[in-house]
Amino acid sequence: MNEFPKSGVGRTNYLVIGAGIVGLTIARELKRRYPESAVCVIEKEGQVALHSSGRNSGVLHAGFYYPADSLKARFTREGNRAMTRYCESNGLKINKCGKLIVATCEEELSGLEELKRRGDRNGVELIWLTEEEAREIDPNVRTFRKALYSPNTASVDPVEVCRQLKWDNSRSGVEFRFNTRYVRHEDNRVFTDRGVIQCDYVVNAAGLYADKIAHRFGFGKSYTIIPFKGIYLKYAKNKTDVSTHIYPVPNLNNPFLGVHFTKTVDSGIKIGPTAIPALWRENYSGLSRFNAGEFAQILYYEAKLFLTNSFRFRTLAIEELKKYRKSNFVGLSLKMVRQLDAGGFGSFLKPGIRAQLLNKQTLELVQDFVLEGDHRSMHVLNAVSPAFTCSLPFAEYVVEAIAAKRREASQQAVSGRRVDSLKRGVGT
Numbered sequence: 419m420n421e422f423p424k425s426g427v428g429r430t431n432y433l434v435i436g437a438g439i440v441g442l443t444i445a446r447e448l449k450r451r452y453p454e455s456a457v458c459v460i461e462k463e464g465q466v467a468l469h470s471s472g473r474n475s476g477v478l479h480a481g482f483y484y485p486a487d488s489l490k491a492r493f494t495r496e497g498n499r500a501m502t503r504y505c506e507s508n509g510l511k512i513n514k515c516g517k518l519i520v521a522t523c524e525e526e527l528s529g530l531e532e533l534k535r536r537g538d539r540n541g542v543e544l545i546w547l548t549e550e551e552a553r554e555i556d557p558n559v560r561t562f563r564k565a566l567y568s569p570n571t572a573s574v575d576p577v578e579v580c581r582q583l584k585w586d587n588s589r590s591g592v593e594f595r596f597n598t599r600y601v602r603h604e605d606n607r608v609f610t611d612r613g614v615i616q617c618d619y620v621v622n623a624a625g626l627y628a629d630k631i632a633h634r635f636g637f638g639k640s641y642t643i644i645p646f647k648g649i650y651l652k653y654a655k656n657k658t659d660v661s662t663h664i665y666p667v668p669n670l671n672n673p674f675l676g677v678h679f680t681k682t683v684d685s686g687i688k689i690g691p692t693a694i695p696a697l698w699r700e701n702y703s704g705l706s707r708f709n710a711g712e713f714a715q716i717l718y719y720e721a722k723l724f725l726t727n728s729f730r731f732r733t734l735a736i737e738e739l740k741k742y743r744k745s746n747f748v749g750l751s752l753k754m755v756r757q758l759d760a761g762g763f764g765s766f767l768k769p770g771i772r773a774q775l776l777n778k779q780t781l782e783l784v785q786d787f788v789l790e791g792d793h794r795s796m797h798v799l800n801a802v803s804p805a806f807t808c809s810l811p812f813a814e815y816v817v818e819a820i821a822a823k824r825r826e827a828s829q830q831a832v833s834g835r836r837v838d839s840l841k842r843g844v845g846t
């Protein structure tokens with residue numbers, strides 16, 4: 419049982435920081451695995467999913483973008499199935515609209531072939547289509563000769579999913595403390611801006627702040643987060659103008675998929691997201707949530723990346739900034755369809771910011787999820803796309819990693835005690 423007096427020190431076994439999809443699914447898995455243990459989630463905002471988890475495309479990816487040996491490849495296919503089951507069994511909305519990946523020219527066909535190879539290696543269904551066949555899926559699609567079709571890509575309402583997880587967690591006894599920010603810790607005492615919580619184990623699922631918190635625990639020292647903003651435009655004219663997700667061939671050297679058409683869960687159409695370098699972590703609009711310290715640090719790394727042009731950051735930044743111009747942004751999407759009214763794009767939708775990890779030594783963007791920790795704390799770093807899709811099996815993986823670290827530590831403690839008692843025995 420969690421014990422939280424009105425003031426003073428609260429107590430729990432597992433303390434999860436962050437009520438995004440990653441924190442919510444890990445809390446759920448901890449409670450499933452250890453029903454007798456107390457699990458508490460702290461969240462600095464007043465409700466779940468106010469950051470990436472509620473500001474994404476809502477796409478359940480199928481799992482063909484990622485190299486076979488990555489955690490992303492390992493969990494996307496299973497995550498897609500698990501999230502589909504979760505939505506269906508809880509009566510949540512899901513749009514199984516599928517996805518077309520299209521080429522605009524000859525050179526991009528090799529990109530499609532690489533995606534097909536990755537899909538085959540990852541055991542993900544991807545079907546080659548001619549241009550005519552692609553039009554049977556979506557009469558408005560435009561591609562150069564061939565397209566790939568992913569029948570298992572779908573859409574959900576990410577906020578609805580997170581609220582359901584919160585409800586499930588509360589029902590099974592997980593304690594939620596909203597408007598409660600992790601500030602620092604000393605041994606097993608976590609200091610929040612709302613008092614102290616004593617806990618046996620901390621799980622850091624703090625998204626855009628996961629690196630900062632990990633550093634305080636001595637983990638993730640090689641990394642820092644560089645935030646990339648994704649903006650979206652709603653196509654308001656006619657919901658039937660596009661009937662499936664339509665994606666371009668991405669540049670597989672960076673983790674972004676390019677501006678695409680997303681079919682939302684209610685059959686709406688939006689384009690985006692961009693990947694514009696942001697200047698502070700929660701730099702959603704104007705000067706809101708401005709943080710001078712973050713601004714200075716992020717600007718330092720972005721300037722370094724710009725000057726060295728590591729992973730072609732300079733080109734990326736310039737290309738992405740151009741997308742703030744609506745005509746450029748819309749123009750990119752129009753390449754993938756036969757006809758669409760450019761005037762039918764309405765307002766910008768709420769943007770999301772990716773908690774993208776940068777390796778400070780190599781100045782490269784980290785492509786895969788990163789998990790670091792020990793028998794006292796575990797830190798989920800780089801939970802970028804498709805972490806929403808992966809979340810259910812990924813949570814099992816995290817909880818297993820925690821169990822392994824704790825087992826290892828208790829075995830070491832037992833053998834340490836044996837050695838001590840043997841030594842004492844020898845001495846007497």
Ligand SMILES: Cc1cc2nc3c(=O)[nH]c(=O)nc-3n(C[C@H](O)[C@H](O)[C@H](O)COP(=O)(O)OP(=O)(O)OC[C@H]3O[C@@H](n4cnc5c(N)ncnc54)[C@H](O)[C@@H]3O)c2cc1C
Binds near residue numbers: 628
């Ligand atoms: C533009 C965009 C599009 C995307 N599209 C997709 C997609 O289509 N499909 C997909 O699978 N994935 C997608 N993703 C990725 C997906 O949204 C994220 O991987 C996922 O939401 C990460 O979840 P999280 O719980 O780690 O982070 P978050 O949702 O950011 O949650 C972290 C939480 O921690 C809290 N927190 C931070 N610091 C503290 C502190 N000190 N104390 C207490 N609480 C704290 C924050 O307030 C926040 O609520 C997209 C992401 C973006 C940005």
